[in-house]
Amino acid sequence: MPGNTPQPAPTSLGLQFPDGFIWGAATSAYQIEGATAIDGRGPSVWDTFSRKPGKVRNGETGDVAADHYHRWADDLDLIRDLGLRSYRFSISWPRVIPGGRGPVNKKGLDFYRRLVDGLRERGVTPMVTLYHWDTPHELQVDGGWENRDTAYRFADYAAVLAEALGDAVPNWLTLNEPKTIVQNGYLYGSHAPGHRNPAAAYVVAHHQLLGHGLAVQAMRPHLSASTRIGPALNLHPCYPADETNEARARTILHDGYENRLYLDPILKGAYPQDVLDDVATFSPMQEHIKDGDLDVIGSPVELLAVQYYCPLYVTADGQTVQKHRTSEAFWQQIYPEGMYDILTRIKKDYGDIALTITENGLPTPDTLGDDGTVRDDGRIAFLRDHFSAAHRAITDGVNLESYHVWSLMDNFEWEQGFDQRWGLVYVDYADQRRVPKASAHWYSQVIRDNGL
Template sequence: MTAVDERSGPTRPFPPGFVWGVATSSYQIEGAVDADGRGPSIWDAFSRVPGAVAAGESGDPACDHYRRWPQDVELMAGLGVDAYRFSVAWPRVFPDGGGRADRRGLDFYRRLVDALNERGITPFVTLYHWDLPQALEERGGWRVRETAERFAEYAATVHGALDGVPYWITLNEPYCSSITGYAEGRHAPGAREGHGALAAAHHLLVGHGLAVARMRATARPGERIGVTLNMSPAVPASPSAEDAAAARRMDLMVNRQFTDPLLGGAYPGDMAEVYGEISDFSFRRDGDLALVSAPLDFLGVNYYYPIHAAAAPYGQPDPALRSAFDIGVRTVAPDGPPVSGLGWRIEPRGLHDTLTGLAGRYPGLPPVFITENGYGDAGELDDTGRIAYLRDHLAAAAEAIGAGVDVRGYFCWSLLDNFEWARGYAARFGLVHVDYATQARTPKASYHWYRETIAGQR
């Protein structure tokens, strides 16, 4: 795949009806963490642990979207997007994780949904984008089945309260919620566990299945329900058999332990071999696979970069991952591909390979939306690097569509610069620059490029 002029738009037309959107998440943009009865989340707690987040920052201020949302809707209207993917903050609806829903939290999202629909912007609602109520974490978090059950109740409540939402996403990136949060400790709740992380991964999928069942029982005509996974193809660092085996182990941890149950109706056959002594799957119950593998109306795919994997001696876990898992893999940085402002490898081909690989592995793959894809830098207004990144990844998506993958839409991450989890506010992914001292919004060059790209595809 060849690079393109970063100022040009896509040369290949996308299919009629292709959805052009932007994405955000609640904890990253809303702020107002103690407004209108919102309870604490695991990210509120984690951000207060010394050293957990760069510069000791938190999502307390974020982009003040909770109060400034009308301005942000107007930015989307000016951008010309078809859709907006956002998440609901569980602690705004159930401050303690369950019980009686707080009307004030639901009313906030009702107002947002109504405003989007009035402007012809389709809401895509994500129910869980990592802000678990802290009260549930204190009762075991995703390690325990109760959290999956509370999630289904929360999902049913939000689904019932928000009319005018045609697309529902249960979970965002369960890999990050379970492995990054419970095994690597880089995300909330900051645990470094083996068995606990595997239990969390399973219970997230069970929560998804329970939520789908509850929502489908009361679904309105035309509603569609899916889930979003972060997908990183695992690429062997060399042609050796050892590195090929290491890449397959990495593929299991990052991808297949989620895609196989969701899309294939089975747990990966090599899970026990890869995870070794922590492979106690006593948290699984009869009937779980049937719940988890209920047919999806669509699949969300988040893609940023592939993982280049090499074999490593067991007993020496990769320090880059800091994981409680030891699967005999280390990640390497290959020569050649450029990097973003954050040092992430820029390999658009990986998006094409992710999409075609899913279609090849899972016959009957549901329609796909690219629900996140974006470029991080220090916040330049003349962000030619972001334009080139988006342009090349759109070209990769177009090639996958040409190869027969049913890709229905693309959501740029992100509308706004925001709180980027453990990186704090220094990492900026927005089409719109945010001055956090004043909360002033300034569209970047990429905002205008994306607007022109969308207009040119209609």
């Protein structure tokens, strides 16, 4: 394995995962690939957003990022050497269809063919996310996800990828965290496209969900019955901040905005009425829900990808408060029990759908030591506690089949630039060296043991 191997203290909990449980890691295209203006790739909304003064810390961009576009073969060797069984990555929409509509860029498509083939040659199962926030710039000029047409262009793009890669990818994810686009992109303005427009935000929510359903339908003819499709949703268990009836009532509605607004239409074919009623007080979302839309959004899926980072505690006036210590990410309260709660809640409310964890992790203040190692014991403790919570959910009957740590390597962390390090692998941005951290070596042992 690359790099010197630090030896973390023994941490055995005596927990064994089911035979066939799959361990992996995750990345996204804009965060690691770089090469944003070569081989025919068009600009994305993040290329333009990150160049606006004050939008990204230190004025940084994903122009180079971790240079994965040029170093992909070595990165795949690293994935193999760490023992990962699955690698979840995203495809850059503007690398494949530069303007979001129109001709396919062969060089871009060939890059992902090489990536998928390279993973399979190394015994690693590819898991592909079609959309991880990099809307082609030309579509954004026309309104992006505010424009219903974007949902249809997304379906066209999905069909191109399904036809090109087919069953070589056994698990396809349509949208990554549509809620983050709604909240960070249209409510807070901290992510691309940087709007603060609550009225538009929930129109965007509907059009993204429509795009998901249209993509599912467009991909089916190109895939065998055994190949699965689903969304990747970041879910936050919501708890009352106190024991008042007011806090409990506010928590139910908050859960609607955080979870049910996305889970219900995809898995039940209907929006939650309490959220629709509340949204109607400030957004024309319902005017954009056309006849048949919910049948499309509710197109059957075989897999739900869950991304868990933290819980939310809701007060009587609908605000959220901190109850636990946070990571370097100010918004991330560390609460492993929330992993158990959200997984068991899905089973209770939505049935026995196959689940995969596609993101879970945290940033830690990682530095490269004089001995060539990176000690990140805080990440090891975090992952151990969350793996344990997932194990308990499996023991209690949850159909969780795989777990992907966020992230494989340090990368461009959106509006935080390169200040936060989330990776199992340290990236020295000066020379692009990869150094597996202590957590990577510990995780390799977890994979070998299939347990803690």
